[in-house]
Amino acid sequence: MTSQKQISSSQQTDSVSFEVNECGQINSPEPLVSSGATVVAKVGSSTLMGPDDELDRSFIRSLCEQICALRSRGLRVILVSSGAAATGRARLGFDARPSDIPTLQACASAGQAALTEAYAEVLAERGVPCGQVLLTRADVTDRTGYLNARNTLERLLELGAVPVVNENDTVSVREFTFGDNDMLGAIVATLIDADLYVILSDVAGLYTANPQENPSARLITRVEHVDGRIISMAGGTESSYGTGGMATKVRAGRAMLAAGIPMVVCEGRMPEALQRAVDGTVPGTLFAPAESASIHHEQARKLWIGLAGVSRGALIADDGACRALINRGASLLPVGVIDVHGDFNAGDIVSIYSRAGDLVARGICRFSSDEMRKIRGLRLDIISRFLSDRADSPAVHRDEMLVF
Structure with missing residues (x-):
């Protein structure tokens, strides 16, 4: 049995509680969700791109295989995928991430079709249809647009398709100004009333300190409340592809705690990472209330105000x-x-x-x-x-x- 311990009071504020264990695994006694549940999985650009600065087709195949495996267990899966701008960047011949908005949007335009096609091809081999859903900030801050997006996602799931959601980078400036798709995934999770949100990242999760600078840093396996102490543990991004970092994941985790939806952050390239996240056995960080606390899903209108609204x-x-x-x-x-x-x-x-x-x-x-x-x-x-x-x-x- 893995030894678990609560972080000592000297390492936490009065209002925050988190746990680490020796192996860094979440170690849920049972799967986080069961048949019939809805899972939202978000994958970032730095996880999708290979060392040759091209879309990693083998990773996409593995991810789609995991999605199909979860569907065979009776789960409904929505994929929130970054990577359009990074894919287009390679196609248009840029060696580094452009800094101006029009060029970023041009890269997104060039890459969006290729990204969706890559998912659709692998899913089609397994007889699973794929539906692309592009959202802008205006789509989710407008109440009517919010409901229309929810209805579209729900109908795609009813029809047996895997919705692939991304920010509509070709027309949205906010995508490149206010973080990446971590919060978009959180909004989608609340919009569809998901049962679990999984962020497939290029890091294993939230640490007590920067593990690249502090060898004694420990992987936090469970976060039950987010305040200044937790936020201070999250650094910025060093990726040449993505726009977010652990700070955006912590903000998403805070939103999921408010919504009563468990969220897992784990290393996306780990074998069967998505499946193991669903099973509660992946090394990573689980954002969830204390087991003794009653989980309360806030009203949809409150969630829309708090998460989607600007x-x-x-x-x-x-x-x-x-x-x-x-x-x-x-x-x-x-x-x-x-x-x-x-x-x-x-x-x-x-x-x-x-x-x-x-x-x-x-x-x-x-x-x-x-x-x-x-x-x-x-x-x-x-x-x-x-x-x-x-x-x-x-x-x-x-x-x-x-x-x-």
């Missing part, structure tokens, strides 16, 4: 307000707001941070930024004297807020 500003909440949001599911009242950042309108999505800078929640603000600057720190009875029409309105209502 934050237009920020509210800094005092300690009492943060405790009320986290422990009591309360609304955020103006009296609990100590600072306002950015310019936004009433009805825009804003992020709510603690004094320490931790992201606590995200939701729809019922006041504009100018109004919030006037009423922050004030009780409702005082606000009613000059905003009588919204005398009883919180800054952010609990029904329009996702608490992380």
